[in-house]
Amino acid sequence: MPATQVALSHAEDLADFVAASPSSYHAAEEVARRLESVGFTRLNEADAWPTQSGGRFVVVRDGAAIGWVVPTDAAPTTPAQIFGAHTDSPGFKLKPKPTTGSRGWLQAGVEVYGGPLLNSWLDRELRLAGRLALADGRVVLADTGPLLRLPQLAVHLDRGVNNNGLALDKQNETQPVWGLGDPTEEDLLGELAASAGVDAADIRGFDAVVADSARGAVFGKDDAFFASGRLDDLASVHAGVMALAEASAGSAGGELRGIAVLAAFDHEELGSESRSGAAGPFLEDILARIYAGLGADATEQRRAFAASWHLSSDVGHSVHPNYAQKHDPAVQPLLGSGPILKINANQRYATDAIGAAAWARWCESAGIASQEFVSNNTVPCGSTIGPITATRLGIRTVDVGIPILSMHSARELAGVADLHALTRVAESFFAA
Numbered sequence: 001m002p003a004t005q006v007a008l009s010h011a012e013d014l015a016d017f018v019a020a021s022p023s024s025y026h027a028a029e030e031v032a033r034r035l036e037s038v039g040f041t042r043l044n045e046a047d048a049w050p051t052q053s054g055g056r057f058v059v060v061r062d063g064a065a066i067g068w069v070v071p072t073d074a075a076p077t078t079p080a081q082i083f084g085a086h087t088d089s090p091g092f093k094l095k096p097k098p099t100t101g102s103r104g105w106l107q108a109g110v111e112v113y114g115g116p117l118l119n120s121w122l123d124r125e126l127r128l129a130g131r132l133a134l135a136d137g138r139v140v141l142a143d144t145g146p147l148l149r150l151p152q153l154a155v156h157l158d159r160g161v162n163n164n165g166l167a168l169d170k171q172n173e174t175q176p177v178w179g180l181g182d183p184t185e186e187d188l189l190g191e192l193a194a195s196a197g198v199d200a201a202d203i204r205g206f207d208a209v210v211a212d213s214a215r216g217a218v219f220g221k222d223d224a225f226f227a228s229g230r231l232d233d234l235a236s237v238h239a240g241v242m243a244l245a246e247a248s249a250g251s252a253g254g255e256l257r258g259i260a261v262l263a264a265f266d267h268e269e270l271g272s273e274s275r276s277g278a279a280g281p282f283l284e285d286i287l288a289r290i291y292a293g294l295g296a297d298a299t300e301q302r303r304a305f306a307a308s309w310h311l312s313s314d315v316g317h318s319v320h321p322n323y324a325q326k327h328d329p330a331v332q333p334l335l336g337s338g339p340i341l342k343i344n345a346n347q348r349y350a351t352d353a354i355g356a357a358a359w360a361r362w363c364e365s366a367g368i369a370s371q372e373f374v375s376n377n378t379v380p381c382g383s384t385i386g387p388i389t390a391t392r393l394g395i396r397t398v399d400v401g402i403p404i405l406s407m408h409s410a411r412e413l414a415g416v417a418d419l420h421a422l423t424r425v426a427e428s429f430f431a432a
């Protein structure tokens with residue numbers, strides 16, 4: 001099916017979003033910036049919040065962001081419609097004392113973050129990006145642009161590689177080069193500081209990751225494909241931002257199903273256990289303050305939660321033509337054929353019969369075809385923020401997403417049509 005013009009412009013906008021989001025801290029800021037640009041008010045968790053009932057707000061906590069729209073007619077028992085996703089992606093994170101190197105090369109000391117496909121990070125121009133905590137208490141974002149590279153050993157020096165496969169030592173063979181010189185006389189943090197317009201001597205702490213610097217691109221027959229870094233899970237975060245902005249435009253007319261919430265968590269790739277991860281209290285804290293603002297008592301908030309929904313969106317596996325046996329023989333979702341509903345008997349995904357029926361309704365009202373995903377019994381599946389949020393808050397949760405190939409590669413592959421379709425379903429999830 002040829003990509004429509006609207007789906008192509010959606011993919012171009014996603015390329016902008018990913019380019020602006022090399023780290024989870026940048027992604028959270030980009031969520032807030034985009035929502036503020038359409039009228040949302042940014043709140044600080046340490047401040048008192050406005051007490052009027054309706055409104056559009058966004059909060060950033062470290063590398064996570066939550067935005068929401070409270071309809072003007074919201075009551076203490078009005079349910080929440082929560083679209084969940086995550087801002088972080090697998091890759092590498094800068095270690096302390098990061099300026100290393102030998103034999104005339106400058107290198108960066110990095111740790112592996114999450115579960116990247118290590119080989120996919122070779123031979124790409126990479127950025128260093130994240131946040132710097134300064135001596136004066138300020139926290140600034142920094143992004144060097146293309147600076148580093150992990151050069152693969154030439155085939156002449158590794159004759160067996162095409163038959164034996166490539167195994168990288170996670171300490172000795174993953175430290176990227178970023179220049180020529182003497183590491184005792186150079187300072188990688190100086191590059192980060194300069195990119196943020198601050199002095200390296202003022203840095204007191206840093207959280208910086210390595211990110212692919214290539215822009216996302218549409219290609220393939222009929223422009224069906226979109227390749228980019230960090231589609232897991234910025235494709236979902238972007239869909240949620242677009243849908244929430246759309247929902248807020250219609251909120252004045254009371255056209256929402258409830259309180260529309262976008263929850264973009266950090267640290268999913270590590271298991272979500274942090275103050276900005278889905279296993280932490282961030283969403284619970286924000287919901288408690290929203291319902292307190294509506295005058296809800298504890299029972300009314302529980303009534304609202306009992307009627308609320310969480311649509312947990314993350315990427316899933318399309319069937320791969322060279323490895324079709326990795327999927328269930330009967331359930332083979334195909335990239336480009338619509339968003340996926342994720343099902344797992346062992347609750348790695350939170351979807352159940354009630355959730356499947358609700359997902360079908362949201363897809364039908366958006367006019368979107370959907371597919372199912374279930375694992376081959378011999379291939380254990382990953383998990384998502386879905387079961388974690390369902391367990392923490394007791395809110396009914398459905399796990400969904402888009403089918404991709406090359407998950408956790410430095411450059412993943414999605415279908416242009418699916419990216420736009422996910423946004424359309426998210427809009428119908430928010431809107432009545």
Ligand SMILES: [Zn+2]
Binds near residue numbers: 315
């Ligand atoms: Zn993910």
